[in-house]
Amino acid sequence: MNIVDPEIMDRTQPIVEMRNISKTFGSTKALRGVDFTVMHGEVHALLGRNGAGKSTLVSTMSGLVASDTGTIRISRTEVAANGQPYAARIRDDIAHVQQTPQLFNLLTVAENLFLENPLVRRKFGIVSHRRMMSEAQALLDKWNIDIRAEALAGELSAGTRQLLEIMKALSRGVPVIILDEPTAALSNAEKRMLFEQVKALKALGISFIYISHHLDEVFEVADTVTILRDGQVVKEREDVGNLNVELIADLMMGEKTARSVRVDHTQADAPVLLQARGIGLYPVSAEGVDFEIRPGEIVALAGPVGGGKEALAMMLAGQLTPYKGKVSGAGGTLPTIGLVPTDRHASGYVGILGVRENVAIGGLDVLSGRFGFIDLDKEAAHVGNLARQTNVIASSLEQAVSQLSGGNQQKVVFARALCQNPQVIVALSPTRGVDVGAKEQLYALLRDLASKGLGVIVVSDEEDEISQLANRVVIVFEGRITGELRGDYTMKDLILRMEGVA
Numbered sequence: 001m002n003i004v005d006p007e008i009m010d011r012t013q014p015i016v017e018m019r020n021i022s023k024t025f026g027s028t029k030a031l032r033g034v035d036f037t038v039m040h041g042e043v044h045a046l047l048g049r050n051g052a053g054k055s056t057l058v059s060t061m062s063g064l065v066a067s068d069t070g071t072i073r074i075s076r077t078e079v080a081a082n083g084q085p086y087a088a089r090i091r092d093d094i095a096h097v098q099q100t101p102q103l104f105n106l107l108t109v110a111e112n113l114f115l116e117n118p119l120v121r122r123k124f125g126i127v128s129h130r131r132m133m134s135e136a137q138a139l140l141d142k143w144n145i146d147i148r149a150e151a152l153a154g155e156l157s158a159g160t161r162q163l164l165e166i167m168k169a170l171s172r173g174v175p176v177i178i179l180d181e182p183t184a185a186l187s188n189a190e191k192r193m194l195f196e197q198v199k200a201l202k203a204l205g206i207s208f209i210y211i212s213h214h215l216d217e218v219f220e221v222a223d224t225v226t227i228l229r230d231g232q233v234v235k236e237r238e239d240v241g242n243l244n245v246e247l248i249a250d251l252m253m254g255e256k257t258a259r260s261v262r263v264d265h266t267q268a269d270a271p272v273l274l275q276a277r278g279i280g281l282y283p284v285s286a287e288g289v290d291f292e293i294r295p296g297e298i299v300a301l302a303g304p305v306g307g308g309k310e311a312l313a314m315m316l317a318g319q320l321t322p323y324k325g326k327v328s329g330a331g332g333t334l335p336t337i338g339l340v341p342t343d344r345h346a347s348g349y350v351g352i353l354g355v356r357e358n359v360a361i362g363g364l365d366v367l368s369g370r371f372g373f374i375d376l377d378k379e380a381a382h383v384g385n386l387a388r389q390t391n392v393i394a395s396s397l398e399q400a401v402s403q404l405s406g407g408n409q410q411k412v413v414f415a416r417a418l419c420q421n422p423q424v425i426v427a428l429s430p431t432r433g434v435d436v437g438a439k440e441q442l443y444a445l446l447r448d449l450a451s452k453g454l455g456v457i458v459v460s461d462e463e464d465e466i467s468q469l470a471n472r473v474v475i476v477f478e479g480r481i482t483g484e485l486r487g488d489y490t491m492k493d494l495i496l497r498m499e500g501v502a
């Protein structure tokens, strides 16, 4: 690893200076005259609600997106915005882990890690395969990641893929690293590991720009906070010590966001909507799992990543066949199920299609008329309604989903799951990447659906989310149900249960 030259590392001096950055996409003013400064050896949190312009700002910084106005200096390189991308000129100064995964699924882990790394290139640009494999394995070991360097990236879980991209950026030896929503798919243990690495690199003088909707993480890693709202800076370079979660949320949203509490609409005497009897979550699991959900109930599946909560959810949703046992509905027929999948980028949406088409895919039955043709008026009304309920911010329903901000892509996936008017919703990490205000809107929507008799199954790693939503919490660990909380459990009960098996 190249260590930043101590001669040029002065923590009172900026390493990144951006002045008067503006960027317009069609009719959207994503950035309006933004100033942004990052010091040497600083972790700088860049915050704001979905669509505020965070990803756009860091993309102009790393040269992925050309800004319309302004000047940018990174280390010793200065660029004037003239519509020309300049990423190649600052390759040695900045690494950018983007919000949308950028790994090549058909290449190996080692190739993905070292594609851009000069370490493994011999003279004349020939890559030493052996060196690449051994360097990759060393990196995987250092990060405690139990995968082979020869594995194809496409075969890995969303969390591991995200970790790989972070490792790649952190090992390039550059002085500025952008992490855009780095923890969206990470487990708690993986987050710990990331934070330790960030702290160690910061001690060497490396600077981070850290984007997250997990405001508690900000207090864990960041020194400085800048907040954007509607493409403008509303708080510039504030010391994290002068802020708290509520204050940040209010500044992000431009209004007070109250945190709601759970409500119980469980129809305890109604017939079961969906049940599992003796199902095997793993090929070799000895014990079968039993589960049932009634109308109006919101159940959270919790427990460590890979412990079986995801498998249980996918089996209940009919996406995965249990290794033994059976999933059934009331009276033998399975209910209509709306699914919010865990990896939105891989299976949640089709980027080149618009919001309308993406949402409508989820409900072709409901939207088509007698001869199987889609009723376009009905579609526009239904999708418009769902987009409003899920608070999708887009320039129109025709805008391509790839052009939406990360949080708004997640809301589209959520809207798609509701399109078929499901009786049961199975949602894995449903508010991943969604800002604090929009999260509350989605929670209110789920409660409203439960009040109308839907069953809601949420898979989540977030204690706040579970406690705000779930009338019942089922802890899944090592392929079994190891605990359950009901009724008026407290946050403390929940934390103890979740940590008990972490």
Ligand SMILES: Nc1ncnc2c1ncn2[C@@H]1O[C@H](COP(=O)(O)OP(=O)(O)OP(=O)(O)O)[C@@H](O)[C@H]1O
Pocket: 025, 026, 028, 029, 030, 048, 049, 050, 051, 052, 053, 054, 055, 056, 057, 099, 394, 402, 403, 404, 405, 406, 407, 408, 433
């Ligand atoms: N390629 C593009 N084409 C058109 N509009 C775009 C494009 N990229 C971004 N936008 C728009 O610019 C605005 C800012 O988006 P940006 O992705 O920067 O938000 P963000 O702050 O990163 O939000 P999130 O927290 O949801 O990731 C949004 O309205 C978005 O739809």
Ligand SMILES: [Mg+2]
Pocket: 054, 055, 056, 099, 180, 405, 406, 407
């Ligand atoms: Mg973003």
